[in-house]
Amino acid sequence: MKRLLEAELIYGRLLEISEPHLVERYNKALDGFGLPRTNLQEFRIDMTGFSPEVAEELGDRDYLDPNRVNRRFIIMTPDQRELPVVHTSFSNTAALMHEFFNANARAINAITIRDALYGEIEDSVSVVEDIDDLLSINEVHFRVLSAEDLLDKAGELRTLVDRLKSVPNAWQDDAMLNRMVELAKQTGDIRQNALVPDKLVFRHDAFWANHFGGVYVFLDDRSTTVVCNPSVPGFRRSRPWQVSYISLDDYQRIFEFLLTTGRVELPRASWVESSGLLAHRASMIVTGLINAVDPTVDMSKVDRICIQTWLHRNAALVANEGTYPFLQDAMRTIAATGGIRLSDVPPHYRFLLVRATPDHPDQWLVNRLIAQMTPYDFVSRFVFDKQGFYASYEDFSENFREYVVATLTRSYLQDKAAFRRKLYGIREDDNNA
Incomplete structure (x- = not known):
C-alpha cells in the first residue's frame, strides 16, 4: 500500500486537520459517539470526517461505520463537500452527503464557523443480516448534533425569542434576558444566520453494498432488481413477489436487465x-x-x-x-x-x-x-x-x-x-x- 499512498491512489485529496481548536471539536464529536479521543495533533479527513490516521490509532477502520449501516459523519468545514469518501459500506454515501451539503449549505456555513456538526445517517435497520434488511432501506434521516452544543443553544435562544414575543411582560424577566444575551454571544443573530439544517430526510436510491461480498440493488418504477452471489442470505427468498434476483455469474440475465432498462x-x-x-x-x-x-x-x-x-x-x-x-x-x-x-x-x-x-x-x-x-x-x-x-x-x-x-x-x-x-x-x- 505504500506505493499507492505515495501516488495518492489511496487516501488522496483529503483535508488536513491540525489547528488545535479543530482537533478539539473533532474529539468532542468522538466523545459524542462514545469513542476514545485521538491523541494526534494533525490528521486528514474525507467528506464524512473519516480519518485514516485516526482509524489506525483506534485500530478500527469502521469507527464511523460500526455496524456498516447508519453511517456516522463529522463535518468540520463546508470544504469537506469537495472531498472524496474513502471508506464506506454503501456506494451512494457520497451522493447522500452531497445532497445534505447542498440542501443545508447556509446552516453548515454558519455553524462550522464556531462549531462542528456530527451525527448519523440513520435508516430503518440497525444490523444487516440478509437481503431483506438492505431492501428495507428506502430513505435515510440525518440525525445532527454539534460538538459545542451550538444547535441546542440556537434552539434554546429561538424558544426564548418566541417567549419574549408572545408572553406579556416577558421583557421584565431579567434572568431570561441575560440568558438570551449570553446565548446570542455564542450563536450570533439567529434571525440572520440559519443554524438549523433545513432538510434532513433523503431518498435512498440504487446502490451497491459491501455486505456479503457485494450486493447491487437497482430500483425502477415498479420493480427492484438485486444482483449478487446466490449464497447471500435471502437470495430469492426476500420479497420474491416484488424483487427480481440475478446471480453475479449469470452474464446473460445481467446484461439483458441492463439493456432492457436503458442502463447501458x-x-x-x-x-x-x-x-x-x-x-x-x-x-x-x-x-x-x-x-x-x-x-x-x-x-x-x-x-x-x-x-x-x-x-x-x-x-x-x-x-x-x-x-x-x-x-x-x-x-x-x-x-x-x-x-x-x-x-x-x-x-x-x-x-x-x-x-x-x-x-x-x-x-x-x-x-x-x-x-x-x-x-x-x-x-x-x-x-x-x-x-x-x-x-x-x-x-x-x-x-x-x-x-x-x-x-x-x-x-x-x-x-x-x-x-x-x-x-x-x-x-x-x-x-x-
Missing part, C-alpha cells in the same frame, strides 16, 4: 471510436496477459513494439484465451458497419463492448458492475470500484504493481474529469471519484 449504451461507432474505450480495454487485456505469463517482466520497458512482438510469439496463447482477438474483431466490425449484433456475442464478452448510459442516474453504479465484469481493466476498476481494485492489487506482483501505479498516475490522475468524460461519457463531475 450499445456499441456504436459514434462513441466507440471517439472514446477509445474498447482500445483501452484491449490494451489492458494484453498487459494483463503478459503479467500472467511472467510476473517478473519489467512492465515499464514494455512499449508498443514489445507488445506486438509478444503477441506474435504468444499467438496460440492469445488465441486460446480469446478476449483480445474478440475485441480486435469487434472494433473492426464497428468501424466498418457502425455497430455490432450483440446477439452474436457470447454473454461474458458483451460487457467489454458497452458502458453505462451517460445520462442515466445509475451510470456510476452500472459502470461499477461493468468494471467488476471486466477485471483485466484495472483502470476502470480503480475509477468505479475501488474496493475491488484494492483487493486485486494485493494479488499483483511487485513489477505489475509498479506498472499499475504508473499507468493510473499518467492517465487518470492527470485530469480525472476529462478522462471520465472521454472514456465513459460522464459529463456530471459530482461524485468526487
Whole structure:
C-alpha cells in the first residue's frame, strides 16, 4: 500500500486537520459517539470526517461505520463537500452527503464557523443480516448534533425569542434576558444566520453494498432488481413477489436487465471510436496477459513494439484465451458497419463492448458492475470500484504493481474529469471519484 499512498491512489485529496481548536471539536464529536479521543495533533479527513490516521490509532477502520449501516459523519468545514469518501459500506454515501451539503449549505456555513456538526445517517435497520434488511432501506434521516452544543443553544435562544414575543411582560424577566444575551454571544443573530439544517430526510436510491461480498440493488418504477452471489442470505427468498434476483455469474440475465432498462449504451461507432474505450480495454487485456505469463517482466520497458512482438510469439496463447482477438474483431466490425449484433456475442464478452448510459442516474453504479465484469481493466476498476481494485492489487506482483501505479498516475490522475468524460461519457463531475 505504500506505493499507492505515495501516488495518492489511496487516501488522496483529503483535508488536513491540525489547528488545535479543530482537533478539539473533532474529539468532542468522538466523545459524542462514545469513542476514545485521538491523541494526534494533525490528521486528514474525507467528506464524512473519516480519518485514516485516526482509524489506525483506534485500530478500527469502521469507527464511523460500526455496524456498516447508519453511517456516522463529522463535518468540520463546508470544504469537506469537495472531498472524496474513502471508506464506506454503501456506494451512494457520497451522493447522500452531497445532497445534505447542498440542501443545508447556509446552516453548515454558519455553524462550522464556531462549531462542528456530527451525527448519523440513520435508516430503518440497525444490523444487516440478509437481503431483506438492505431492501428495507428506502430513505435515510440525518440525525445532527454539534460538538459545542451550538444547535441546542440556537434552539434554546429561538424558544426564548418566541417567549419574549408572545408572553406579556416577558421583557421584565431579567434572568431570561441575560440568558438570551449570553446565548446570542455564542450563536450570533439567529434571525440572520440559519443554524438549523433545513432538510434532513433523503431518498435512498440504487446502490451497491459491501455486505456479503457485494450486493447491487437497482430500483425502477415498479420493480427492484438485486444482483449478487446466490449464497447471500435471502437470495430469492426476500420479497420474491416484488424483487427480481440475478446471480453475479449469470452474464446473460445481467446484461439483458441492463439493456432492457436503458442502463447501458450499445456499441456504436459514434462513441466507440471517439472514446477509445474498447482500445483501452484491449490494451489492458494484453498487459494483463503478459503479467500472467511472467510476473517478473519489467512492465515499464514494455512499449508498443514489445507488445506486438509478444503477441506474435504468444499467438496460440492469445488465441486460446480469446478476449483480445474478440475485441480486435469487434472494433473492426464497428468501424466498418457502425455497430455490432450483440446477439452474436457470447454473454461474458458483451460487457467489454458497452458502458453505462451517460445520462442515466445509475451510470456510476452500472459502470461499477461493468468494471467488476471486466477485471483485466484495472483502470476502470480503480475509477468505479475501488474496493475491488484494492483487493486485486494485493494479488499483483511487485513489477505489475509498479506498472499499475504508473499507468493510473499518467492517465487518470492527470485530469480525472476529462478522462471520465472521454472514456465513459460522464459529463456530471459530482461524485468526487
